[in-house]
Amino acid sequence: MNTIATERQDKQKQWLYWALFLALFGLVNFFSSGRWVFAPAAWLGTVLTLRYLHGQTGWRPWVPFYLVLWLSTAVAWVDATPMPGVAHWVFMGINTLIALVPFALERWLVRRLDRAYAGDLPFAATLILPALLVGQEFLTTSSNPIGNFGAAGYSQFGFAPFVQLTAVTGLLGLTFVMAWFASVVNWVWTYHRFNWGRVWRGVAVYTAVFLLVLAYGTARLLTAPAPASATSDNTVAVASFTLHSLNPEEMFPLYESDLAAFRTETQTRHADYLAETAVVAANGAKIVLWPEGAGLGVEEDVNQLLAQGQALADQYDIYLAMPVFTLFADSERPAENVLYIADPAGEIVLTHVKYGGNALEGTLAGNGELQAIETPYGTLSGVICWDTDFPATVRQAGEMGVDILLSPARDWAGIDPMHGQMATFRAVENGMAVIRQADGGWSVTADAYGRVLNESPVDVAYQTSAISTQGVPTLYAQFGDWLGWFSLALFALLGGWALVAGLQHGRVAKTVGTLVRQ
Template sequence: MRPPTRSDHTAPTDDRGTADPAASAWTPVVRPATRWLWLVGTALAVLAVHSNWHVAIAAWLFPIFLMRYARLRPPRVGIPRVGFAIAVSTIAWLGSASLLFAVNTLILPVFAALTVLQALAFAADRLVATRLEARSGLLSTLVFPVSLVTAEYLFTLLLRFGDYGALGFTQHANAPLIQLASVTGVYGVSFVVAWFASVVTWAWGAGFRWPVIRRNVLVYAGVLAMVLAAGGIRLAFLAPTTDTVRIAGISASADAMRASSDAQERAGIPYGDAADVADADQGEASAAFAPVTDELVASTQREAAAGARVIQWPETQARVLESDKDALVDEVADIARDEETYVNLAFALYGTEEPRLRNVAVLITPDGETAWTYDKAQPTPMEALRGIEPGDGDVPVTDSPIGRLATVICYDADFPDLMRQAAGKDAALVLVPANDWLGYENLHAERATLRSVEYGYAQVRQSANGLSTTIDHQGRVLAMSDHFTTDRQTMIAEVPVQPRTATVYSAIGDVFAWLCLGAAAALAALAGHQARRGRREPDGGGASRMPRIGR
């Protein structure tokens, strides 16, 4: 048995990592097992990422284990491994959403950037928060939440890929909590969730000794209690009116879709590529698309006669040739006039000249007039590959007896600046035709709950191949229909008739996110100053150092 060497031992430390000068440098080190922390944190991170099978509570818990792990390892070891855990959760999300292999090369680098930004929040906790603990435990707990919000906001701001990755979306079903979004946007919800994890991690480092952790735990508990109480008050006292209007969302049946698909196969346009449709026999193409459009028109007639005052079609389920567009609009205009209803048509529009393919929504009023023709402003990367031209991004609105109406199309709703336009134009009801896919059917619908809270308007989101929902201005789901569990998807909702509810967030925008960005920079600067000051002190600032932990 070899004699012990200095590499096997180090000075023991207290719970904050402060070296005990009274102990011998030859005292054996206690090497705590840390691998289980990483494994638990990684597993919870996979469950926490917003997906069809996410678990809301996991979003509160997973950072605790990963931050604790990083704090017990040297930075050069802990930070990359935590980054790898975040990468695992991202890959799991891409796989669950059927995006891991069925994407172009643009998506993977974008989500790699998101992974790096999120990992930087954990790096900030390891490198910044631990240096601030000796100065202020409360300040140190703020490092992770402000850094995480900064990462989420920078992703939205710089990558222009929507606001994916925001932790707050996982809390979409927590009605009192998500009311905070009416002031801070989704970023405030992310902050509250991340701050909880940071406080628990700090308390863990202090051995959960109540006299030591009491003040900071009570500060967080008080803030959380106020947020939940304010959310409950908002739900109770700003509840929607009892005056409602009947709204219907309709989609074509599986039989109609199969009939159209078979006809497109025979016409030589199985995938509906713009160039193939333009080159095909236009009569055959029109006949191939007809089963879906005919059924949607029949469903429009049925629901209008049943009393629906607004009818919403799904995104691009209907395919329409430019030469057939006017006839379709005229047919629906007759229904709208006869039944005194608004119909928001949505379809893929094929032309023989550029742009050959457009993704549009057309609102027909009870006068039979066309109130808007809106082109999707943010085509997905897959749509861009198909040649769909983006619109100008000017969100249309129109007055109606049930409040101002507006529309965006599916992925547009992931861009806060577009949804803020609708609020700025006092829209009370936003119509959102959508088209999702298996593995992704819930995500957009769940994100829409926070959009409504942020901007104070109701939404009708009718999705082909996804979850259709009607949501009021406080994020309550009024109606829901799942494309994959029903043959003929029709969603009926009684939606409150009222003006848009003004929100702080719609007025001030992302001020909270900018404040977090500034706070992250300030805390990093303060930690740097603390480190320089520690190096100048005779004892080398040992109180700010973490213990050396072996593998």
């Protein structure tokens, strides 16, 4: 009876331990991504995930883990996804299932290797998880209509030396290093029980790689030119401002119910943007940017705005970036979200149709081909808001040697300032300055190293900056997502190793069993 009671108490203690462990994971995961992200939590969350899943056997741990992961992630992203109400919870539930697939596969493969090596799991097995997570991120974001929103690397905004790795690997490099850290900790904790005689070499290898990454990032920042100032050579004065909120909740119903009132309101907004452009141009700005949708209006009014903007560009000898949102009254033609740039001669020299998030806003989808123009202030290009969430597409700017990327944007409260922070990663990846002027979100100017030169968190936002006209070549701009392909190949190699080792172990065990029975 005492034995039975002791076993019951042990099970109760174990259940309580894992319940508390799961609660801790839920808290940490809440801060790992989404609206209230805390960079260290993203590292710790994956560690706790592996410890919980590898520390138990069978399928039962997966059910409570899925529920905690789903709920904590869904709450962290509430009002940040474009899905309202119940749709948000369903959407996050599906995403959570997809996110668990690589962890399930990793656990299965690692346990095969652990059995094959008689409990002495090789250090190379720690590479299975980073290869899987990077491979999954690479494949899913390449075809995802909302881009790489929610990618793990974005959680590291502000960790400047680490973020410099994206100039070599893109955002996938951050995912790889973070996942490998968690896998190494789990290898030490779960499979070797902190037996330092067995694990010190592996720990030393990871530590050396991590320190090398930080050393590279630190050296890149220390050797970078000082941020541009108004008196620096090779700089250009850029002004961007938000005078009105697009306010679609009011403007689109007004368009449907009272077209005349809608036109009066949008014409007033157009006049305000033109007037302020004249002011900043007179004060010395050479490049002027408005926020996404500043030129909201019907086709006739938008055409008039563009013509007046071209005249201003000619008059003041500036490059004027005009984002317009054209509605076609009495037509089935979809709305068009387009960025036009007029040069100092008053000619439209760049026309960019937004390609990101079109299905959600119901606009004409762009072809995803970036354009660039040569100016006295370096090579200039432009995208619109959600477009920056597609790093593989924005890499065209790096390939073309773009020095300054303009990004008019419109956010909602749930993705502010997260969405603006994401755009700064494109600056580091491609070695170019990014000027993001937002309506309803974080307006920011970042240089080619991701350093924030100017920012404004308010709706009526002004930015005036001296921007370097010289970008910085990067390996990512040249070679793209090479790490994604490498990770897929690495997983194929490691997965094959685990399968073969498991089969060989099974044959040996079967042979030994036969001999014992004889």
